[in-house]
Amino acid sequence: MPRKPRTVSSTGIYHIILRSVNQHIIFEEDSDYRKFLFVLSDCVKKYDVQIYAYCLMDNHIHLLIHSSSDDLPSFFQSLGSRFVRWYNSKYSRSGHLFQDRFYSVVIENDNAFLSVLVYIHNNPVKANIIRYPSEYRWSSFNAYYGAKDPLVNVSFAYNISGSKEALLRYFSREQDSSEDDLFMDDHREALHFYTDEKALSIFKLVTGVSSTSEVISIEKTKRNEYVRRLRAKGLTVKQVARLMDISETTVKRICKMDH
Numbered sequence: 570m571p572r573k574p575r576t577v578s579s580t581g582i583y584h585i586i587l588r589s590v591n592q593h594i595i596f597e598e599d600s601d602y603r604k605f606l607f608v609l610s611d612c613v614k615k616y617d618v619q620i621y622a623y624c625l626m627d628n629h630i631h632l633l634i635h636s637s638s639d640d641l642p643s644f645f646q647s648l649g650s651r652f653v654r655w656y657n658s659k660y661s662r663s664g665h666l667f668q669d670r671f672y673s674v675v676i677e678n679d680n681a682f683l684s685v686l687v688y689i690h691n692n693p694v695k696a697n698i699i700r701y702p703s704e705y706r707w708s709s710f711n712a713y714y715g716a717k718d719p720l721v722n723v724s725f726a727y728n729i730s731g732s733k734e735a736l737l738r739y740f741s742r743e744q745d746s747s748e749d750d751l752f753m754d755d756h757r758e759a760l761h762f763y764t765d766e767k768a769l770s771i772f773k774l775v776t777g778v779s780s781t782s783e784v785i786s787i788e789k790t791k792r793n794e795y796v797r798r799l800r801a802k803g804l805t806v807k808q809v810a811r812l813m814d815i816s817e818t819t820v821k822r823i824c825k826m827d828h
Contacts (some may be wrong), residue, residue, distance in 0.1 A: 577638045578675035582627070584685045586672040587630040587645070590665050592811040593628050594769065594781045597690075601656070602707045605630075608652045610720050616644040621682075622689045624708040626696065628811065631689040633676070633724075645671050665816045679729045686726060687743045688803040698764045702740075713737065768808040775799055784814050798822045808812050 712718035730736035
């Protein structure tokens with residue numbers, strides 16, 4: 570079935586989501602984040618793209634950008650191929666890292682722009698990685714508070730809001746409205762809910778491997794043992810499936826064999 574053509578934004582602004590294949594972990598360590606941002610910065614200059622916001626999560630990436638629709642495919646092809654070539658070399662793997670087609674949503678008005686700006690920066694909060702967006706190292710949030718980040722165009726959002734102060738008040742109001750979610754985070758932690766960052770460290774400790782890329786070489790019986798141990802330590806089915814590069818159904822089947 571042929572793909573549907575992308576919707577073209579009249580403003581040239583898009584919310585882009587890049588997802589990894591099979592929820593594979595993209596960023597294992599700090600150097601991976603830094604390399605991606607370096608390549609992104611280089612591609613931005615080459616294709617005259619404006620970045621208004623970014624957030625690098627473990628298995629997906631959010632971008633709020635301005636670009637002509639004609640340049641988008643070339644921009645992401647260049648970005649993806651350059652980073653994946655480096656990543657595959659570093660982790661001795663081959664094949665695709667990102668899904669074939671990036672997901673894009675057109676941003677047609679100021680309200681949508683500001684809503685997506687907040688949504689992107691709140692991703693680590695919603696994922697239970699940190700309590701406040703300012704605590705996350707791999708997003709553009711702090712650039713809006715004066716942190717040096719030449720990759721991000723902050724003036725556009727300031728102009729939409731009327732001023733820098735007005736935008737920061739908007740951020741503050743939106744953060745306050747998430748108070749109930751933050752309260753729930755405390756309860757999840759009390760119930761031994763692990764963030765994906767913590768789950769990754771437990772995975773490495775249990776399996777003894779340095780990267781999720783190595784799981785394909787683990788013998789099946791040993792793999793099943795690791796799956797059971799990870800579940801026993803409190804990782805969710807989804808976390809175990811992603812880290813062990815198997816389906817959630819397989820994780821459930823392996824654990825059910827013990828009962």
